[in-house]
Amino acid sequence: MSLIEKLGLSLLHKCDPERAHGLSLNALNTGLVPLPGVHSSARLATNVAGLALPNPLGLAAGYDKNAVALAPLARAGFGFIEVGAATPRPQPGNPRPRLFRLTEDRAVINRFGFNNEGMEAIATRLAARQPGPIVGLNLGANKDSDDRAADFARVLAHCGPHIDFATVNVSSPNTEKLRELQGKAALSALLAGVMNTRAELARPIPVFLKIAPDLNADELAEIAEVALDSGLDAIIATNTTLSRDGLASAHKGEAGGLSGAPLFEKSTRVLAQLSRLTEGKLPLIGVGGVGSAEQAYAKICAGASAVQLYSAMVYQGLSLVPRIVHGLEDLLARDGHATVADAVGSKREDWL
Numbered sequence: 001m002s003l004i005e006k007l008g009l010s011l012l013h014k015c016d017p018e019r020a021h022g023l024s025l026n027a028l029n030t031g032l033v034p035l036p037g038v039h040s041s042a043r044l045a046t047n048v049a050g051l052a053l054p055n056p057l058g059l060a061a062g063y064d065k066n067a068v069a070l071a072p073l074a075r076a077g078f079g080f081i082e083v084g085a086a087t088p089r090p091q092p093g094n095p096r097p098r099l100f101r102l103t104e105d106r107a108v109i110n111r112f113g114f115n116n117e118g119m120e121a122i123a124t125r126l127a128a129r130q131p132g133p134i135v136g137l138n139l140g141a142n143k144d145s146d147d148r149a150a151d152f153a154r155v156l157a158h159c160g161p162h163i164d165f166a167t168v169n170v171s172s173p174n175t176e177k178l179r180e181l182q183g184k185a186a187l188s189a190l191l192a193g194v195m196n197t198r199a200e201l202a203r204p205i206p207v208f209l210k211i212a213p214d215l216n217a218d219e220l221a222e223i224a225e226v227a228l229d230s231g232l233d234a235i236i237a238t239n240t241t242l243s244r245d246g247l248a249s250a251h252k253g254e255a256g257g258l259s260g261a262p263l264f265e266k267s268t269r270v271l272a273q274l275s276r277l278t279e280g281k282l283p284l285i286g287v288g289g290v291g292s293a294e295q296a297y298a299k300i301c302a303g304a305s306a307v308q309l310y311s312a313m314v315y316q317g318l319s320l321v322p323r324i325v326h327g328l329e330d331l332l333a334r335d336g337h338a339t340v341a342d343a344v345g346s347k348r349e350d351w352l
Helices: 003-012 017-029 070-074 119-128 148-162 178-182 184-200 217-230 261-278 293-302 312-316 320-334
Strands: 046-048 051-053 057-059 080-086 099-102 107-110 134-139 165-169 207-211 234-237 257-260 284-287 306-309
Touching (some): 003 017, 017 070, 017 099, 051 134, 057 320, 080 165, 107 261, 119 148, 134 148, 148 165, 148 178, 165 184, 184 207, 184 217, 207 217, 217 261, 234 261, 257 261, 261 284, 261 293, 284 293, 293 306, 293 320, 306 320, 312 320
Parallel strands (some): 057 080, 057 306, 080 134, 134 165, 165 207, 207 234, 234 284
Antiparallel strands (some): 099 107, 107 257
């Protein structure tokens, strides 16, 4: 991390966390942040659900909720980018404050509640983006919707022509009763509607499902069964957790979803369980607590075909992205893997 980046992070951490979030997006758009471009190689390039990724490190949804920084993020080093979540209608989300840094734990708690400008504004920006990077959209439901399951299909129908993949997000803990859609019957019905909408697109795109880390073995088995039966293209494991085990920070009691370093082990164990349940029939994307090349590599070895990060940038800056990508390349070479795909699931049993 450069001295300038350290200074920038120090200044941002003196601000309210949500204001700092907005300022970081503004800095990206004004060109104040050095951007290295995307690093790729024969060892790093990989294919996930038909998407040709230059490297397996992606940006998780939640950072660029409204797709306002697509151009600079495309030059930040990510192999793919996920924006959103987008809901059919704009909504303000939950009352502030709703974002908290847990510095001692290298973690974040948020209870945003799908605050976004709505699918029409987001689709307009997605339609205007330059070709090149793989960009996906996290699909959400309005808090006051009469039919939340239908909301996911509505957003996909409207935004689908402008994205490379879509993620059904039924795992945010910050919209009341949303996680109930992870149940077998509800999830099957929801995904049927989404997949029917996908089939009607002029260019059908991969559809992913993002799940919570707070699921027991029976619930995970049901999700794996539904995912395989529905024709889903991948599962993202996992979203934020409601657990507060082992935290030291003053904000540990705040309501919302916890992300960052404390989530790494929990989310990786869920990932490994899903890998075993799906038997390699469905690509998995590992997210939760990734803050180093070693942790990204651990997710891959546990069963992930690609990984995502977000919260670690709060503490390590955007330069973390190329550090992880180059570090991953070195780790793959060290263990004799010619490609990312060769390493997927190679140490899964360590996490079971």
